[in-house]
Amino acid sequence: MAASAAGPEASFRRDLSEWRIVLVAWRLVVLQASHPVVAAGMAEHSTYRGHPWRRIEHTMASGRRLFQADEEQLWREVQRLDRAHRRIRGTADGRPYDAQDPAGRRWVLLTLFETVVAMRELSGEPYTADELEASYREFAGIATVIGLSAGELPATAAELRGQLRRTTVEELEFTETARHLLYDVLREAPCPRRLRLLGPTGWRVLSSAVARVVAELTVADLPAVYRERFGLVPTRRARLLSAALHRGGRAVATRLPDRLRYRAPGAGSSSRPRRPPRQDTRPPRLDRFFREVLDQTGDGHLTAHDLRAMAHNVCWQLELSEEGEARVYAAFEAWWEQLRAGMDADGDGRISRAEYIAATLAGCDRDPAYLEGGLLPALRAVFEAADTDGDGLLDFAEYRVLFDGRRVHPAELSYGFRQLDTDGDGVITGAEFLRGFVDFFTARAASAPGTQLLGRA
Structure with missing residues (x-):
């Protein structure tokens, strides 16, 4: 600037x-x-x-x-x-x-x-x-x-x-x-x-x-x-x-x-020194997301089986109907297709952790709509499935059921819920839910609420 x-x-x-x-x-x-x-x-x-x-x-x-x-x-x-x-x-x-x-x-x-x-x-x-x-x-x-x-x-x-x-x-x-x-x-x-x-x-x-x-x-x-x-x-x-x-x-x-x-410290001086850019904290977050969330089979690679396993876990925990399961599986299949098309360079059906991190960072930096290609539609399907009473909100009980399958301590789960509930009203809207994940993938600094969805590092 x-x-x-x-x-x-x-x-x-x-x-x-x-x-x-x-x-x-x-x-x-x-x-x-x-x-x-x-x-x-x-x-x-x-x-x-x-x-x-x-x-x-x-x-x-x-x-x-x-x-x-x-x-x-x-x-x-x-x-x-x-x-x-x-x-x-x-x-x-x-x-x-x-x-x-x-x-x-x-x-x-x-x-x-x-x-x-x-x-x-x-x-x-x-x-x-x-x-x-x-x-x-x-x-x-x-x-x-x-x-x-x-x-x-x-x-x-x-x-x-x-x-x-x-x-x-x-x-x-x-x-x-x-x-x-x-x-x-x-x-x-x-x-x-x-x-x-x-x-x-x-x-x-x-x-x-x-x-x-x-x-x-x-x-x-x-x-x-x-x-x-x-x-x-x-x-x-x-x-x-x-x-x-x-x-x-x-x-x-x-x-x-x-x-x-003034509302901003140092605003009274137009020549205040600029704070140096913070370190990009996304790579370690994406590394953790790959290990703890995506790599369901634990083999160090991401395949279609991992995405299907994630969809299965969501459906199993929420005890969805056949129609509800179909929507979740379809959304995760579409997510996998985006990942495969952009990251599986050699066509072997597998994506390494390094490939995933590099491609995700490049995609988010290149295109503001990158996450709309796969992740966010899958998350919308997950939110709708977890919203068991259909009121368009997730309370903590619904949130806990959704995330219990993830390896997150209950205290960290509660902390993650509070991070997403940005207005502090005790429920998470669909917009708050998606915004948290967008922060997780795009925020360079660790101060954005969604950066701690998996708990504090």
């Missing part, structure tokens, strides 16, 4: 990492959800209605990896988002949508930069013209790594303002998703765990009050062209509240030490 072009007084990364960015966070999501493609994807694929706090946490974490972490975490996050977005497509209100639509992706990223600029302006500390261009160059350098081409980006921050205005007037809609985010989602949100002492009644009172304040503040903070386009009129009270919060927030923030002012 190109080094920041911003000087010490203008840094997109630094400003994005300030805690007071939360004051314009709701403004950002309403703007993004006003793009029809983004709104359709959120309405049909996002969990923001049922799990808004988890969705906010995931969004914040993704933003940190994209804009505030080192190159390794950025690369991993770009690959993860690409895999997720390839599955978000469909038809809403008779119009097709696709999360990989260039216009939608561009709007999401450009509004992020616009929000940082708005934070500065609302707080009474706008960028100078030179600072604005320097900060935009820094942002553009990151955006091209994330996936926007130079041709998709305005050449300057001044041109960006014009493009955002044109998009607002010509393409945006006050979608149902945007309306719900602005007025209803906080009112309907479940009580966060830390506030459970309030009880149902206390939370209803508090959430209604917070929802009203956030809605009024967001309307006051939205761009004037957006408000005019959709007839949103800020109240005098909201304007006063906005000025008090943003200017007061800046007054407090500028007096705090960097460790309290």
